[in-house]
Amino acid sequence: MIAVDDGVPAPLGAHFDGRGVNFALFSEHATAVDVCLFEAGERHETRTVRLPCRTDDVWHGYLRGVLPGQLYGYRVHGPWDPASGHRFNASKLVLDPYAREIRGRIRWHDALYSHRRGGREDRIDRRDSAVYMPKCVVTAPEVPDLALTPVRRPLAETVVYEAHVKALTRTHPDIPEAERGTYGALAHPAIIAHLVRLGVTALELLPIHAFADDRFLVEKGLVNFWGYQPLGYFAPEPRYLGEGGLGGLKAAIRELNAAGIETWLDVVYNHTAEGDHTGPTLSFRGIDNASYYKLDPADPRRTIDCTGCGNTFDASHPRVMQLVLDSLRHWVTAYGIAGFRFDLASSLGRAPFAFTPQAAFFQAVAQDPVLARVKMVAEPWDIGEGGYQLGGYPRGWSEWNDKFRDAARGFWKGDSGTLAKVTQGLTGSREVFAPSRRSPLASVNFIASHDGFTLADTVAYEQKHNEANGEDNRDGHNHNVSRNYGVEGDTDDTAILALRARQKRNMLATMMLAQGVPMLLMGDERSRSQGGNNNAYAQDNPTSWMDWSVDPDPALTDFVANLLALRRAQPALRRRRFFTGALIDPDEPLRDVHWLSPEGTEMEGRHWSDDGLQVFGMQIGNDGDPGDRLLMLFNAGEGAVPFRLAPVVGGPWTPVFDTGEPAGARAPGTPAVESGAAVPLPGRTVLVLTAPGTETGNRGGWVPER
Incomplete structure (x- = not known):
């Protein structure tokens, strides 16, 4: 009744x-x-x-x-x-x-x-x-x-993994068939073990x-x-x-x-x-x-x-x-x-029609x-x-930084005039976020997201291939900033495959070594491809699902795990304040950031104005400990370069991470390089070196995957 x-x-x-x-x-x-x-x-x-x-x-x-x-x-x-x-x-x-x-x-x-x-x-x-x-x-x-x-x-310790409930779990062989593709599957030990192994701290789910x-x-x-x-x-x-x-769902979150x-x-x-x-x-x-x-x-x-x-x-x-x-x-x-993460967040700031951070x-x-x-993270645009x-949101908000994505992709694919843009991204995009009185943590850095090419497709396709969406390939954007390195899509050419694998490692390293909050797209650690579909919003099928049975680049998961372990071990990579160029040690000529040329000098105006320059070094310090110093060398060119270590940044320097290595981590006992000596820097490589007193293995428990 x-x-x-x-x-x-x-x-x-x-x-x-x-x-x-x-x-x-x-x-x-x-x-x-x-x-x-x-x-x-x-x-x-x-x-x-x-x-x-x-x-x-x-x-x-x-x-x-x-x-x-x-x-x-x-x-x-x-x-x-x-x-x-x-x-x-x-x-x-x-x-x-x-x-x-x-x-x-x-x-x-x-x-x-x-x-x-x-x-x-x-x-x-x-x-x-x-x-x-x-x-x-x-x-x-x-x-x-x-x-x-x-x-x-803390946001400074955050590493985001963007995933889809069903796509992440649909094919995993350890998950019972009836549970695959459900909220409960997110709690399966196999899924959690994979995220923990990577070093992920936040699982960001596409809309539920x-x-x-x-x-x-x-x-x-x-x-x-x-x-x-x-x-x-x-x-x-x-x-x-x-x-x-x-x-x-609640059990999974628990x-x-x-x-x-x-x-x-x-x-x-x-x-x-x-x-x-x-x-x-x-x-x-x-x-x-x-x-x-x-x-x-x-x-x-x-x-x-x-x-x-x-x-x-x-x-x-x-x-x-x-x-x-x-x-x-x-x-x-x-x-x-x-x-x-707020989709098209600018719409929420229209009061009533024009956007305002107030x-x-x-x-x-x-x-x-x-x-x-x-x-709170904004996708800082609508149409x-x-x-x-981008950069227009109030304090307390972080934002998806698409300028970082485009700069990193463009730098490694060889576009001219990208050096200044990629270095801006490496420092947390101060020019974008400082005017709103925010820190580098306002920048969510990514190479790939659900919207656009996956990482693997970024190095395998130059055109979108969205025919399966039924819109005659008209849907999806055309601004992919990608390169196929000689063949559109799949290939058996071992040289092309090796180059693609190296470029994936370079882009991942650029993202994880940058100031800000890194975000990894589901499956990028396993070279997940969507066959060139850059708008797979309608594809509830293997195009979108993580394929747990095949791993085209088996060492890449270890590479990501090692890279994130290095990030955890290095406070200088997780700063809460922007670099200013200020001295970090009054007794030494050390600033919080030095930009280095391969000739062993600090970069000058002529370097920054050289649109064809593809090689640079970045030496950074931790704002809380002058002893923590990190030197990162980037070479996006095809040829090797002898990179001389400027005496001003001290030394000796020990190579600890190298994108030329499939798993990234250099073997223990790698000889140190004295200040003033030259480091052979192969083409298309990121090399990370540490100075004496800088911890890479104890703080954060860095144990390289092999």
Whole structure:
């Protein structure tokens, strides 16, 4: 027996208190809201209840007798007036934006659209959409779990591994077949052992908020594999639940925490799966289109598209911003998430249309007692006017540094005029981040990410090969900064394969030796290829999956592990302050950074203005210990160079890491090089040397993989 009472307007969503459920839904422009209750397997609702109260634009009611597990959705009444931005249609079942669990998948049909599809877009469609919609699930109250408390590693010690839940685990032979591709598989000892061996400290998952498969993809037999089409911001994507349900995700995060690995989420608060004004009505559009989306002031029937996905979520609206903040806090408190990477983050800083680092959203995050302790990383652009904002975010935020990616790729492929750009990246991109009073840790450095070529494809393809996406290779960008070294794609030529392997090591070394926070793409340590597809968002198949059965470059995993061990052992590689050129020891002419030419002198203007220069040295010190000194020599040219060690930087110097070696680490006992002597520096090589007193093996426990 269900009894209806007024209930309360907060918290938003459906909350069980032991006797019943309080339903609360924000809609500023609605005239009435019905909650619809469904039984499993039924096509239509078995009961509809009009929410009896409205308080501050929140519609609410208490249904005594409703229990966890109940399936539900909403029908929202209001004006059908597209010219004014209102698209209410109570014939359409809509999802609760605060639903903690969503069951089922969208079954694409024209009834999912509020307007008559294929005709006049302002003509209403009265067909019932419930049978084609997934349903929300009432969940039991969250129970605090101390094991889900984030590890909270310092940002200076962070190494990010970007991965996809299914792609990472789908083919691993040690994981039971039924568990592969699920949240629970992330907790498998084989996965955790691999991440620990590498030295990863943060696993960043591609979107796991409940998301939709675009209709045009489904009609082609494809899916939205990456998940950048959100349906709900509180519910994990159900296709990865497996037998463990919601508990499987929590169990995985507990095990990752126990291994010292944080869990980060890639989150998409810039747009939703409802597309532009001709798109379906699944949730926000039917609840209050004019509040949730940025509309064109000159023509409110249309959405403003700063995202390339048809709409832009309006985080400048107080209630929409509340939803985003509530969602973020939920993932931290209920699941133990330690960091967020914000897709197209510039959209969140538009107040209301132009980007500003003083946007209310950024201020709210900084003042929030939960979120202020969480790592925040921006993808610092969207496609709207003034959307590219690298370096423009406020203190407390880090940013994906695509300039670092392009400079490192360009330097090693032999592009002219890249030396100054790559050295800027090695120092933490001071010119980019210092104006906003941030440190090198604001720069998240990467060579490859989910979006674009993998590392292996960066050295094997010069053109994108996206034909499998069904868009005649028009999708994906053309700015790949890549080189195939003589053959496009696969080859049996041993010389080309050796060169490709060396260039992969050089780019990885450049990233891991740079100031800032390094991010490794899933599978780059195993030379994972996508066959030249630089936009594999629709490929839920071996194109995207990690192939655990084949390792084209078996030594590369050891190389990455050794490189990260060196980074852990060297505080000079993990500075919290920018280099200034200041003296670090008053008794010696040692500055925190020296730029060296192969002639044994410090680099001068003529060196920096030489667009063809491909060889340089970088000697750095730790700002807390003058004895910690590191010398890094870079040669992107094809020929060997005798690199003379300038007396000003001291010595003798012991080579400890060499990208000419498959596993990177030089054998113990490698002879030291005296100050003033020349080091043979082969072409396409990074060589790392240490000075006496600099620890490479004890601090951080550096044991080279062999």
